[in-house]
Amino acid sequence: MTSKPDWSQFDFSHPTISNFKVETILNCSLKYKFTCDDKLPTAPARALELGRTFDLLCETGEIPDDLKLLNEKDVSIIRERYQEYRGLMPVGKRQFSFQKMVDYKDWSLIGFIDLVPDEFPNAPIIEIKFSEEKWTQKKASYKGMQAAIYAWALEHDWVQFHVMNFKESGLQTFDMNIGEIEIDQMLENVVRAIRKIEDGIREPEENKLCGWCDYQVHCPLFNTKISSDNEVEKWI
Numbered sequence: 001m002t003s004k005p006d007w008s009q010f011d012f013s014h015p016t017i018s019n020f021k022v023e024t025i026l027n028c029s030l031k032y033k034f035t036c037d038d039k040l041p042t043a044p045a046r047a048l049e050l051g052r053t054f055d056l057l058c059e060t061g062e063i064p065d066d067l068k069l070l071n072e073k074d075v076s077i078i079r080e081r082y083q084e085y086r087g088l089m090p091v092g093k094r095q096f097s098f099q100k101m102v103d104y105k106d107w108s109l110i111g112f113i114d115l116v117p118d119e120f121p122n123a124p125i126i127e128i129k130f131s132e133e134k135w136t137q138k139k140a141s142y143k144g145m146q147a148a149i150y151a152w153a154l155e156h157d158w159v160q161f162h163v164m165n166f167k168e169s170g171l172q173t174f175d176m177n178i179g180e181i182e183i184d185q186m187l188e189n190v191v192r193a194i195r196k197i198e199d200g201i202r203e204p205e206e207n208k209l210c211g212w213c214d215y216q217v218h219c220p221l222f223n224t225k226i227s228s229d230n231e232v233e234k235w236i
């Protein structure tokens with residue numbers, strides 16, 4: 001949850017891909033078109049603002065006063081969690097960014113990492129969440145590719161990816177170990193995603209995140225084929 005990515009540090013003279021683009025194109029090429037080709041606006045995300053606000057509190061000790069999506073209860077939860085768990089929050093380099101060539105034509109992979117602990121490589125990379133849903137292996141594995149990208153970007157053989165979920169009812173933590181197998185799998189997925197971007201076909205592809213899609217109103221599938229009881233897992 002980097003607060004303000006600085007895009008000027010990247011070289012966009014060659015094609016670039018990010019974790020967001022990989023996940024989007026592999027899930028649905030039409031959503032990729034809406035988001036990355038057409039750059040249609042998305043709905044503001046409260047979950048992101050929760051995360052960014054917590055991140056800023058950790059960095060500066062203060063909560064900004066220009067919050068748009070959070071109410072007083074949200075802010076008090078953030079303060080309480082910070083007070084309770086600040087001793088557990090590792091000190092590290094924030095807003096670590098990277099751009100590395102992938103082994104495919106002249107594409108590079110770019111990204112930002114929330115927090116790289118000072119003691120790395122043995123300390124975990126931290127991912128902070130605010131969700132009332134319990135994290136499970138299945139939910140955490142959704143983040144596996146992101147964690148593998150981090151490990152690859154940091155040139156580690158492995159990383160421990162540590163999810164801290166600040167539920168209203170208390171802290172939940174979840175660990176994942178990322179090694180060579182996951183990194184190889186991630187790189188295969190990145191190349192698969194690039195090929196899908198290059199093929200230029202942009203079709204709706206029903207997937208379990210359709211219920212969360214900001215572009216339902218533009219999607220020819222959503223109001224017809226996709227049933228109203230499409231299961232949306234309420235996790236972030």
Ligand code: SF4
Pocket residue numbers: 028029030031204205206207209210211213214215216219220221222
């Ligand atoms: S609703 Fe589903 S199929 Fe339609 S664009 Fe969004 S993700 Fe793709």
